[in-house]
Amino acid sequence: MRVFGVDPGLTRCGFGVVDGGTGRSVSAVAVDVIRTPADMDLAQRLMGISDAAERWMDLYKPEAVAVERVFAQHNVRTAMGTAQAGGVVALAAARRNLPVVFHTPSEVKAAVTGSGRADKAQVTGMVMRLLKITESLGPPDAADALALAICHLWREPMRVRLEEAEARAKEMAKVHKARLAAAAKQAGRR
Amino acid sequence: MRVFGVDPGLTRCGFGVVDGGTGRSVSAVAVDVIRTPADMDLAQRLMGISDAAERWMDLYKPEAVAVERVFAQHNVRTAMGTAQAGGVVALAAARRNLPVVFHTPSEVKAAVTGSGRADKAQVTGMVMRLLKITESLGPPDAADALALAICHLWREPMRVRLEEAEARAKEMAKVHKARLAAAAKQAGRR
Structure with a gap:
C-alpha cells in the first residue's frame, strides 16, 4: 500500500509518499516541502498547493491520502490557512476517488515514536530511522508528512478491523433482538 | 458587475448572486443554501460544496467572488470546516480566473447596515429591503451570502481607488526623491 502524507500549510506544505511492506516495514518514495509566497493572493496560494498535490497524485499514484487534522493553534490566522x-x-484526492483520512498530531506522534507528546526532533529522528534516511530532511514539515503516511499505514488496518468488528457486533445484536421477539411471540401463543 | 457571495460552511453554505447597477442599486439574481450531511466523509463534503460552487459559476457567470473571512469561533472544529x-x-474561483476577495463579518455588517455590530436579524432585514425581497430567505446563511455580495459591490470600487491613489503617491514620492537627488548633485557641482 502506498500512502501520500500531507502536513498542510500555506507557507510550507509537507508532502511525503511512503510504501508499506509486510509487517511494519516502510520505505520512502518521495518527500518535499511545497511553498507559496506570503504576499500572493490567498486563492492563488490554494491553487498552487492544489496543483502540486494533483501532480504528486498523478506521478506517485498513492492508494490513500493522510492529512494532518488541524486544531486551534496559537495563531488563528495561520490555523485557518x-x-x-x-x-x-x-x-483533489476525493476528485480522484482516493480515500482521505485525517489524523491528529498526537495520533501521528504516538504511531511513530510511541508517545503522543514527542517533540519535533524526536519525530524527525524516528522517521529518518524508520525510513533509513541519512541526509537532512530540511524543514520539519517534510518529516511530518512522512510521519503522517507511516501513521496511516500502521493505523489503517487496525481502524478497518475495528469497524468490521463493530459492524459484526451490531448485526449480532439485531439477530439477538429478533430471536427474543420471536420467543416472546411464541410464549404469548401458548 | 455581478458578484457571487459565499457564506462558507460544511453543514450549511450560503450562496448568493447579486448584480450591481448604477450608484448603490443592487438586485438579487439567485440565492440558496447548500447542505452536506454531517455523517458524510469530510473530503466528500468538500467535493459537494466545490461541485455546487462550480455549477453556480458556470450558470450565473459572476465577475468576482466574495467569501466570508473566517475567524476563531466558539467551536474550533466548526471554524476549521x-x-x-x-x-x-x-x-474553484481561482481556477476560473475569477478574483476572490475575503471580507470579515464586521465589514459585511458595516457595509449593509451601517454598523459592524449589527445582529443577524438586522442584516437579514436590510438585505431584504435592499434587494426588495418579500418572502422569507430561510436560514441566515442565505441573507449573509447576499450581504457579502452587496458588501463587495460597494466596497470594491473604493478599495481599487484607494490602491490606485496609493500607487500614485508612491510614484510621486519616487519623482520627488529623484529631483532632490538631482538638486543636491547640482548644488555640489557649484
Whole structure:
C-alpha cells in the first residue's frame, strides 16, 4: 500500500509518499516541502498547493491520502490557512476517488515514536530511522508528512478491523433482538 | 458587475448572486443554501460544496467572488470546516480566473447596515429591503451570502481607488526623491 502524507500549510506544505511492506516495514518514495509566497493572493496560494498535490497524485499514484487534522493553534490566522490548504488537498484526492483520512498530531506522534507528546526532533529522528534516511530532511514539515503516511499505514488496518468488528457486533445484536421477539411471540401463543 | 457571495460552511453554505447597477442599486439574481450531511466523509463534503460552487459559476457567470473571512469561533472544529469550505470555493474561483476577495463579518455588517455590530436579524432585514425581497430567505446563511455580495459591490470600487491613489503617491514620492537627488548633485557641482 502506498500512502501520500500531507502536513498542510500555506507557507510550507509537507508532502511525503511512503510504501508499506509486510509487517511494519516502510520505505520512502518521495518527500518535499511545497511553498507559496506570503504576499500572493490567498486563492492563488490554494491553487498552487492544489496543483502540486494533483501532480504528486498523478506521478506517485498513492492508494490513500493522510492529512494532518488541524486544531486551534496559537495563531488563528495561520490555523485557518492550514485548514484551507488541507481542504484543497482533500478535495483533489476525493476528485480522484482516493480515500482521505485525517489524523491528529498526537495520533501521528504516538504511531511513530510511541508517545503522543514527542517533540519535533524526536519525530524527525524516528522517521529518518524508520525510513533509513541519512541526509537532512530540511524543514520539519517534510518529516511530518512522512510521519503522517507511516501513521496511516500502521493505523489503517487496525481502524478497518475495528469497524468490521463493530459492524459484526451490531448485526449480532439485531439477530439477538429478533430471536427474543420471536420467543416472546411464541410464549404469548401458548 | 455581478458578484457571487459565499457564506462558507460544511453543514450549511450560503450562496448568493447579486448584480450591481448604477450608484448603490443592487438586485438579487439567485440565492440558496447548500447542505452536506454531517455523517458524510469530510473530503466528500468538500467535493459537494466545490461541485455546487462550480455549477453556480458556470450558470450565473459572476465577475468576482466574495467569501466570508473566517475567524476563531466558539467551536474550533466548526471554524476549521468553515475555513475548508471557503477554501475550496476560492480554489474553484481561482481556477476560473475569477478574483476572490475575503471580507470579515464586521465589514459585511458595516457595509449593509451601517454598523459592524449589527445582529443577524438586522442584516437579514436590510438585505431584504435592499434587494426588495418579500418572502422569507430561510436560514441566515442565505441573507449573509447576499450581504457579502452587496458588501463587495460597494466596497470594491473604493478599495481599487484607494490602491490606485496609493500607487500614485508612491510614484510621486519616487519623482520627488529623484529631483532632490538631482538638486543636491547640482548644488555640489557649484
